[in-house]
Amino acid sequence: MASGNQQPWLRTVLVVDCQPYTTSTNNWRIIMLRRIATQHAGGTLMVFRHNGDDGVEFLGSGFLCHRKGAVLTSAHNLNPMDKIAVTPGQPINEFSRRTLDRVHSIEMQISQFDPVNDVALLRPKQADLPCNVPSNIFGNTEDLPVGASVAYIGFPYASKGLHTTKISQSIICGKSLSESGTRQLHIDANVHEGNSGGPVIDVSSGQIVGIVSGRFSPTGSGGSIMIGDFALGTESTISFVSTISYGIALMKAEGLDV
Amino acid sequence: MSDEAFSADDIAEYVSTNVPEMHRELVLKALHSSESPADFDEIGLTLTGERTNAGFVFRTGGKQTGTGKFWQAIKDEVYSFICTESQEYREIRLKTGNGFGIVVSAIATQLANVFSLGVGVVTGAVAVALILVYKIGKNAWCNTNKPATV
Numbered sequence: 001m002a003s004g005n006q007q008p009w010l011r012t013v014l015v016v017d018c019q020p021y022t023t024s025t026n027n028w029r030i031i032m033l034r035r036i037a038t039q040h041a042g043g044t045l046m047v048f049r050h051n052g053d054d055g056v057e058f059l060g061s062g063f064l065c066h067r068k069g070a071v072l073t074s075a076h077n078l079n080p081m082d083k084i085a086v087t088p089g090q091p092i093n094e095f096s097r098r099t100l101d102r103v104h105s106i107e108m109q110i111s112q113f114d115p116v117n118d119v120a121l122l123r124p125k126q127a128d129l130p131c132n133v134p135s136n137i138f139g140n141t142e143d144l145p146v147g148a149s150v151a152y153i154g155f156p157y158a159s160k161g162l163h164t165t166k167i168s169q170s171i172i173c174g175k176s177l178s179e180s181g182t183r184q185l186h187i188d189a190n191v192h193e194g195n196s197g198g199p200v201i202d203v204s205s206g207q208i209v210g211i212v213s214g215r216f217s218p219t220g221s222g223g224s225i226m227i228g229d230f231a232l233g234t235e236s237t238i239s240f241v242s243t244i245s246y247g248i249a250l251m252k253a254e255g256l257d258v
Numbered sequence: 259m260s261d262e263a264f265s266a267d268d269i270a271e272y273v274s275t276n277v278p279e280m281h282r283e284l285v286l287k288a289l290h291s292s293e294s295p296a297d298f299d300e301i302g303l304t305l306t307g308e309r310t311n312a313g314f315v316f317r318t319g320g321k322q323t324g325t326g327k328f329w330q331a332i333k334d335e336v337y338s339f340i341c342t343e344s345q346e347y348r349e350i351r352l353k354t355g356n357g358f359g360i361v362v363s364a365i366a367t368q369l370a371n372v373f374s375l376g377v378g379v380v381t382g383a384v385a386v387a388l389i390l391v392y393k394i395g396k397n398a399w400c401n402t403n404k405p406a407t408v
Contacts, residue, residue, distance in 0.1 A: 111375075113379040117280065214318050
């Protein structure tokens, strides 16, 4: 995949509209998932690194978190030595190209980095990139009950050429502390390679409550038998989400109003 | 060679006020309870994201490259300041009695410029590398961290 210069049209694509809403209809969940897809997909971005020779390599997902163009993603997507860039996905409700030959890149730099809690904050390298990101985009993770419906958006298998934005639904099936003490939500879903860094959204409020971090691997995170790039024994339908409070902490450290 | 002499109080005060909060606990662990260079490498690699205690979590991000290289780049930069007469730090070296914070800031700013990062991304890891210099002494640190190319 090759990168191109930033185009003016990007400024109109990067829009997140996240007004809290309620409904009393029986099919509220379906209606809200459609609304979440429309509202949040435009702000969900592909994160990649430049590999020299104008080529790029997909790293994971990320999402706009501030009107100045700041982006939250997973720290494990990044190596501080990489030249990082992002690009918005194609319109989610259109039949778009499955694989992009070129992407319009926005150069980013890592501004805040919290590998212990697996979150990182990116800022545009050249200048702020004005975006429509409302101030009430984040929900309260601490009070979110187990059983709550959530949606997550990202770019699963984008490293294999699947460059379309995906939304999936799940529920919060548990909460735990990681080995390093990070507060994590569990969702009953099999998140895929490329989902890391994508937003997890509370279906009832439409607000972001977490960042996809990985999935439970019965064989651990160490070595396993590989077939090509696929690690055997790492599949499960329990996945982990870092609570959004860690992302908010990075934004505050960066001096962004939250 | 520079003549920086750090004190524990100097270091603790700098860490508690200038190192980003999410890195502070690990840096203070290096100051108060870590002894061996291997402990410092462990903390440094954790702060750079090059070693994670993922347990039974399979990370669903991109493939990592260059694992350990960034921590090594930080140690190489500390070596350049502490153990050589390199030009980029010449003006700071000319000032006598540089405190811990001044040295960390100079090295972190240089690294942030080279790799296009926020200074806060590297401040904690630079502080950890310099705490080991304080603990084992400049000569010992310079001897054990001499880059292969120097």
